[in-house]
Amino acid sequence: MSWQLTEEHLEDLARGAALLGTGGGGDPYVGRLLVQQAIRESGPITVLDPSEVDDDALVIPTAQMGAPTVVHEKIPSGAEPVSALRALESYLGAEASATMPIECGGINSMIPLVVAARTGLPVVDADGMGRAFPELQMETFGVYGVPGSPMAVAGERGETAVIDAGDDNERMEWLARGITIRLGGVAHIAEYSMSGADVKRTAIPRTLTLAHTVGKAIREAREGNGDPIAHLGEVLADTLYGNLRVLFRGKVSDVERRTEAGFARGRAAATSFDGEHKLELEFQNENLVALVDGEVRCVVPDLVCVLESEQAEPITTETLRYGQRVAVIGISTPDLMRTPEALAVFGPAAFGLPYDFRPVEDLVDP
Incomplete structure (x- = not known):
């Protein structure tokens, strides 16, 4: 069933998108401000359930691409993704009936909302990653036969x-x-x-509904002095993301991060509060794998999410810092996204990781 997205939804939606972004997908706070401004100028956004989209409708997803670290210095105006949409419509010789996220994490849950508000188009409540991934071919759309091309890229000028x-x-x-790098490390696409x-x-x-539900669950648990992670697990149990596992709790002891080839790449380490156990994370925009004492505890495409230990506020890879007290969770x-066809595109081997995929619910006891 369709619903109207207003300013009141945005804080919870951004928090949930940050979690589902597994550390990447771009800064949801920046995205929230862009959507907030667009709604104030143009009014609420219609969110369409996938079942309500006509079979012959033309749906054009919109997004931001590039290194999340760059967005802190190059905040978009909000016009760029609309330019990308219009360029692709012109190339296709057809007008879009709706837009849609390519991923449900970070700023890329927000960019289609900016486009929807600015153009009057509805946004479809679905996406092609179920999380965030760093590369454009890593889409369930492509896995199951929809080509990404033609695509349009737009810059800030x-x-x-x-x-x-x-x-x-x-x-x-x-x-x-390559184009994105030459546009300064960030671009907008259709x-x-x-x-x-x-x-x-x-x-x-x-x-999109899931991201809002997740963000709301964390907030309500905090307001009720409950355990946000436990409540989050209860909420996810009734969704397609049915398994949450706590992988680690401790303090960040090291972060190595670099921006190269249009990605934010690096590693992070943490030590348990009792000093007995070590966590290692590897990321390419998004967290890819979590190892505890050298053993894999969660690996792509399952979600590795880093949260502030007490409030469960999601921490993105570009804001991960030495000394932060964190809880690391895995979500199925x-x-x-777990079929052989999907794993060939965005499983561990697609990132050069020397691990086989095993579901997080098999790697870690409840």
């Missing part, structure tokens, strides 16, 4: 480019990444244009 790599989504990513029927077949459903992904 009004530049636009259209890339058509046919059905080669990895080459599309490579070309778009890609994976598809029919409403393809949305229903290939997208992870109702993830929907079955659509």
